[in-house]
Amino acid sequence: MAEAMLTASIxxxxxxxxxxxxxxxxxxxxQENLLGEVLACRAFLSCxxxxxxxxxxxxxxxxxxxxxxxxIARITVGWAQLLDLYSSAVNDAEAAIxxxxxxxxxxxxxxxxxxxxxVIGSIVMNMIGTxxxxxxxxxxxxxxxxxxxxGGSVLPETGYPAFLQAExxxxxxxxxxxxxxxxxAILLCQQIESHALFxxxxxxxxxxxxxxxxxxxxxxxxxxxxxxxxxxxxxxxIYTYMYSRFTTIDQIRLWLACGELDHATQWAxxxxxxxxxxxxxxxxxxxxxxxxxxxxxxxxxxxxxxLEPVLQRVPTEDTGSGCPLRSGSLGRAGGxxx
Numbered sequence: 001m002a003e004a005m006l007t008a009s010i011x012x013x014x015x016x017x018x019x020x021x022x023x024x025x026x027x028x029x030x031q032e033n034l035l036g037e038v039l040a041c042r043a044f045l046s047c048x049x050x051x052x053x054x055x056x057x058x059x060x061x062x063x064x065x066x067x068x069x070x071x072i073a074r075i076t077v078g079w080a081q082l083l084d085l086y087s088s089a090v091n092d093a094e095a096a097i098x099x100x101x102x103x104x105x106x107x108x109x110x111x112x113x114x115x116x117x118x119v120i121g122s123i124v125m126n127m128i129g130t131x132x133x134x135x136x137x138x139x140x141x142x143x144x145x146x147x148x149x150x151g152g153s154v155l156p157e158t159g160y161p162a163f164l165q166a167e168x169x170x171x172x173x174x175x176x177x178x179x180x181x182x183x184x185a186i187l188l189c190q191q192i193e194s195h196a197l198f199x200x201x202x203x204x205x206x207x208x209x210x211x212x213x214x215x216x217x218x219x220x221x222x223x224x225x226x227x228x229x230x231x232x233x234x235x236x237x238i239y240t241y242m243y244s245r246f247t248t249i250d251q252i253r254l255w256l257a258c259g260e261l262d263h264a265t266q267w268a269x270x271x272x273x274x275x276x277x278x279x280x281x282x283x284x285x286x287x288x289x290x291x292x293x294x295x296x297x298x299x300x301x302x303x304x305x306x307l308e309p310v311l312q313r314v315p316t317e318d319t320g321s322g323c324p325l326r327s328g329s330l331g332r333a334g335g336x337x338x
């Protein structure tokens with residue numbers, strides 16, 4: 001409704017003779033900024049709706065043509081581009097990370113520190129998915145420093161990058177240190193007084209699930225998964241996105257570790273019989289989880305056949321840092337490691 005109203009208002013002013021390169025009038029620029037903000041919000045929300053992922057790019061481009069330079073809504077646009085480029089069929093992790101970096105720099109320049117921390121968190125998740133763990137850890141340190149206030153107190157939002165530090169430490173097999181970092185992150189995030197609390201705590205539960213699985217603590221892993229599901233009920237569509245990103249594969253890992261092959265097999269059979277929807281990223285996660293079930297069922301040939309179309313979508317690019325940036329399915333899915 002806001003978009004339609006603002007578009008109509010701007011179009012009514014369109015009869016004015018404005019030559020190319022002319023700076024819009026103050027009132028017109030104000031309206032264009034408002035419309036740009038609305039489009040930026042729509043673009044960000046559309047990232048979580050599979051049926052609208054094709055719309056995200058056009059919304060971002062329209063918003064950028066309207067927003068004044070350094071307008072804070074450009075942060076939302078960059079964040080939306082980060083999410084879209086990584087999870088959609090575009091499948092370009094490098095471009096996603098670059099969009100996120102630009103958004104985080106603008107957030108810092110305009111004093112939006114909490115927002116900058118959140119954007120950096122999304123960048124770090126993509127870096128973890130593409131194997132850039134050392135760079136990802138450096139960025140979490142930067143985010144925590146941004147949120148550290150004079151006197152040593154820290155913003156609650158720093159719990160988000162702290163969660164991701166725990167995930168990186170787990171990947172490095174520093175499990176005790178990961179536990180300590182995770183506990184501190186939970187305490188920080190519990191101080192957040194907004195809807196973001198549920199989002200960040202969901203991230204924490206997902207990482208807690210992985211950490212307990214890595215430690216062989218199956219009962220605690222089940223508890224973390226159940227807590228993830230409970231928190232997700234408060235988040236509607238965002239939960240669907242987070243489930244595909246974090247727990248599709250880990251749920252199968254948990255069932256298999258607990259000897260619940262029947263549950264895993266039933267899930268895989270249902271997947272084969274139902275129409276597949278969701279983002280390309282979500283489907284890739286499901287394919288990778290399905291392969292785990294096939295391997296346990298001692299069907300390696302079928303598993304290889306299932307992996308073939310996934311592997312065909314895995315381009316390898318040189319980031320210039322000496323390590324390949326895997327912008328394809330297995331890189332961003334991150335689901336084949338133990």
